Amino acid sequence: MNFIGDALVIGLTEHAPLVLAAMGFFLIYRLTGLINVAYSETVTLGAYFGMWLNTSFGYDFYTVLVPAGLMAGLLSVGTYFVVFRPAKRRDVGVLELIIISLGLSVFLRHALQFAFGYPVRYFDVPPPTTIDVLGVGVGSFRLLAFGIVIVLALSLYWFIQRTRLGLQIRALASDEDLAEVSGVRPLLVTVLIWFLAGVAGGMAGAFYGVASSVAPLLGWRQFLLILLVVLVGGARSIGGVIVTGLVTGVALAGMSLQLGQVLYAQLILIVAFIAILKVRGNQFADTVKV
Amino acid sequence: MNLNWLDAFLISGLFFVMMIIGLALLLHLQLGLAKIANFGVVGFWGIGMYAFGVLYVKFDWPFADPWAFLVSVLFGTVVAGLAGLLVGWIIADLDTDGVLVGTLGFATVVAILATTEQDLTGGALGMGGLRFPYDVGSVKGNEALWLLVLTAVVALILYYVHRVHRVPYGRLLIGLGDNEPLARSLGKATFRTKLWLFVLSSAGMGLLGSLFAVKERFLAPEHIGIDITIAAMVGLVLGGTTRVWGAVVGVFLAVGLFDIVVQSYLPLPREWYTQGIPVFREMVFGAVLVAVLLFRPSGVLGDMRRDKLMRRLHGE
Numbered sequence: 001m002n003f004i005g006d007a008l009v010i011g012l013t014e015h016a017p018l019v020l021a022a023m024g025f026f027l028i029y030r031l032t033g034l035i036n037v038a039y040s041e042t043v044t045l046g047a048y049f050g051m052w053l054n055t056s057f058g059y060d061f062y063t064v065l066v067p068a069g070l071m072a073g074l075l076s077v078g079t080y081f082v083v084f085r086p087a088k089r090r091d092v093g094v095l096e097l098i099i100i101s102l103g104l105s106v107f108l109r110h111a112l113q114f115a116f117g118y119p120v121r122y123f124d125v126p127p128p129t130t131i132d133v134l135g136v137g138v139g140s141f142r143l144l145a146f147g148i149v150i151v152l153a154l155s156l157y158w159f160i161q162r163t164r165l166g167l168q169i170r171a172l173a174s175d176e177d178l179a180e181v182s183g184v185r186p187l188l189v190t191v192l193i194w195f196l197a198g199v200a201g202g203m204a205g206a207f208y209g210v211a212s213s214v215a216p217l218l219g220w221r222q223f224l225l226i227l228l229v230v231l232v233g234g235a236r237s238i239g240g241v242i243v244t245g246l247v248t249g250v251a252l253a254g255m256s257l258q259l260g261q262v263l264y265a266q267l268i269l270i271v272a273f274i275a276i277l278k279v280r281g282n283q284f285a286d287t288v289k290v
Numbered sequence: 291m292n293l294n295w296l297d298a299f300l301i302s303g304l305f306f307v308m309m310i311i312g313l314a315l316l317l318h319l320q321l322g323l324a325k326i327a328n329f330g331v332v333g334f335w336g337i338g339m340y341a342f343g344v345l346y347v348k349f350d351w352p353f354a355d356p357w358a359f360l361v362s363v364l365f366g367t368v369v370a371g372l373a374g375l376l377v378g379w380i381i382a383d384l385d386t387d388g389v390l391v392g393t394l395g396f397a398t399v400v401a402i403l404a405t406t407e408q409d410l411t412g413g414a415l416g417m418g419g420l421r422f423p424y425d426v427g428s429v430k431g432n433e434a435l436w437l438l439v440l441t442a443v444v445a446l447i448l449y450y451v452h453r454v455h456r457v458p459y460g461r462l463l464i465g466l467g468d469n470e471p472l473a474r475s476l477g478k479a480t481f482r483t484k485l486w487l488f489v490l491s492s493a494g495m496g497l498l499g500s501l502f503a504v505k506e507r508f509l510a511p512e513h514i515g516i517d518i519t520i521a522a523m524v525g526l527v528l529g530g531t532t533r534v535w536g537a538v539v540g541v542f543l544a545v546g547l548f549d550i551v552v553q554s555y556l557p558l559p560r561e562w563y564t565q566g567i568p569v570f571r572e573m574v575f576g577a578v579l580v581a582v583l584l585f586r587p588s589g590v591l592g593d594m595r596r597d598k599l600m601r602r603l604h605g606e
Contacts (some may be wrong), residue, residue, distance in 0.1 A: 007549075027377075035386075035390060083580060083584070084449075086584060087583075087584055090584065091585070092583065092587070094386050095321075095325060095386050095570065096583050096587060097326050097526065098327060098386060098387075098390055099327065099579060100579065100580050100583045100584065101574075101578070102329070102520075102579065103521075103524075103576045103578070103579025103580040103583070104576065104579075104580050105576070106520055106572055106575060106576030106579070107573055107576030107577045107579075108575075108576070110481065110569045110570070110572040110573035110576065111573050113569050114569070114570075114573075118493045118565050118569070148305055177519070207569065220516075224391075224394055224395060224398055227390070227391055227394075228391060229396070229500060231387060231391055261404060261406060263402045263406050264402075264406060266398075266402060267403070267406075268401055270395045270398060270399055271399070272397075273391075273395075274380060274391060274392055274395050276393075277388055277391060278380050278384070281383070281384070
């Protein structure tokens with residue numbers, strides 16, 4: 001019982017940003033068919049923007065969370081207009097698009113070091129107060145992260161599934177021509193998708209950053225896990241991503257506790273996810289490609 | 291032999307360029323011909339490097355060095371080939387997204403194992419004890435000779451790739467990349483072809499990894515980062531993914547510019563070399579990948595040249 005409780009609490013709070021990051025990645029992947037490797041830099045830069053607002057202007061973490069997310073959202077839209085929209089107009093293939101996004105990811109990851117400096121940076125925040133949850137001490141930022149992630153995840157879910165704009169997003173994803181004939185404005189909706197994805201990624205990055213440190217590899221370290229969660233969990237809907245993300249977090253925490261080594265937990269998870277993909281096949285690859 | 295004219299930086303730079311050319315040539319078979327994007331090149335290279343190093347250093351060899359050394363190199367090559375068999379089997383029937391996950395995941399697994407298995411690999415601290423299998427008297431002489439060995443291996447790979455373009459097997463790979471269902475309906479064993487392609491090219495990458503370990507004389511997890519994959523991919527894409535000489539030209543243009551020209555010949559302030567230039571180099575590599583694929587997808591050398599028969603058929 002104790003072990004299960006520990007794994008649940010640690011897994012849900014420590015890996016909550018994973019759910020948020022995976023949802024943002026899912027939006028772009030499911031709705032535009034693109035594996036955007038540079039999404040990991042949206043996450044990284046969300047952390048950097050938050051850290052910059054926090055250390056340069058002295059705002060506290062709660063204040064910088066929203067502007068950091070918005071800036072990451074604008075960055076995400078910017079990458080769409082500068083790189084991915086021209087690429088789509090030139091009819092670049094799926095494989096080449098992944099390599100392009102990898103190139104953009106490498107470019108951003110190193111360019112940001114000229115803007116923010118080489119050394120690892122930290123948020124300037126008071127040490128979080130520890131709150132006792134089911135006998136496990138959890139830092140207040142992590143608990144807050146869990147709360148905000150759940151709220152954001154549910155509102156994003158509601159937005160996609162229940163609102164008119166969400167309906168347009170889904171319409172565009174399943175049949176671009178039909179959606180356009182029905183009065184959906186593709187550019188507006190696509191920009192909205194990239195913006196929402198960027199906001200989700202940026203906020204996830206800020207949570208990752210405040211929990212440990214802000215470094216150029218912050219997003220890239222999470223990228224494989226995000227990719228696996230989305231490919232395995234996102235076959236049906238965004239709800240699957242949320243559930244898979246939460247289960248992944250708990251599984252990581254539980255295995256880390258059992259094995260005493262975080263890396264082994266990651267290793268087992270990577271192997272398990274790839275095995276699932278191999279057995280199931282990547283079914284939803286050609287269901288929706290905008 | 292007098293080697294004063296040869297700068298130690300130049301040897302290192304040339305060695306690195308040669309090795310990346312080798313990797314890019316093997317990647318050309320996968321990415322350029324069969325259109326399988328291997329994002330885990332460094333994983334195959336790294337597993338060969340570690341398999342060689344661990345066997346060579348940790349095993350109690352009953353016979354003398356050249357043989358112990360050769361068996362270890364063979365072991366590294368075979369292990370990388372087997373890894374290629376496994377990864378090839380996993381990704382052979384997945385789409386591009388699945389290939390990305392499989393190859394990237396494999397590279398991550400290798401990096402994790404290199405860190406966790408401390409008894410074997412020395413963990414994050416790394417492992418020393420590697421040396422050249424000969425001694426010609428000076429460090430520089432040893433390194434220069436090793437550069438020649440690597441150049442010979444890369445030349446062999448180049449010759450092999452050159453041959454592949456001119457035999458039925460190469461046309462099968464191209465057909466596989468262009469239209470796999472068609473190749474399959476014509477009676478070609480596409481699954482087995484992909485497996486063999488991965489076994490052979492991964493074994494080659496493992497061999498290059500073993501050779502690199504000897505030059506470096508030290509194994510550490512920070513050697514097997516994504517930058518190796520990026521360097522090979524940038525060189526190949528810049529030169530032209532579908533051309534035999536694309537990898538050679540592209541790697542000289544991209545990696546050669548930074549690792550030979552900037553390292554050895556440009557009079558830049560010393561402190562730039564520690565952080566500024568490596569970061570700038572990766573930044574430029576990323577930008578080159580994006581720009582080339584957007585504006586000139588066929589690279590510097592341009593589109594694929596077919597052999598005489600194919601050119602006549604296509605009416606050129």
